[in-house]
Amino acid sequence: MxxxxxxxxxxxxxxxxxxxAALRFYQTHMRGVVHPDEMEWAEDLATDGGKHEPPTVENLDEIIERIYW
Structure with missing residues (x-):
C-alpha cells in the first residue's frame, strides 16, 4: 500500500x-557525531520502534534505484 x-x-x-533514518544518520555523521550506538537509534527509527521488520540490503537497493533512476 x-x-x-x-x-x-x-x-x-x-x-x-x-x-x-538514513538521512538522519547521514546528518549526524556530517556533524562529526559518530558513536557505536548510532545504528541502534537509526534502526529504531527505520522500524518505527520494532513495528516493522528492518530493511534488507536488497530493500535498500530497491529504494535507492526507485528514487534515483
Whole structure:
C-alpha cells in the first residue's frame, strides 16, 4: 500500500521510515557525531520502534534505484 509523506510517495511506511533514518544518520555523521550506538537509534527509527521488520540490503537497493533512476 502506498504511503505518502509530504510530497513524496513511498511503497509503504517502512520504506519512508528507512529513508528518514538514513538521512538522519547521514546528518549526524556530517556533524562529526559518530558513536557505536548510532545504528541502534537509526534502526529504531527505520522500524518505527520494532513495528516493522528492518530493511534488507536488497530493500535498500530497491529504494535507492526507485528514487534515483
Amino acid at each position: 502506498a504511503y505518502k509523506l509530504g510530497e513524496t510517495t513511498f511503497s509503504d511506511e517502512r520504506e519512508a521510515n528507512t529513508v528518514l
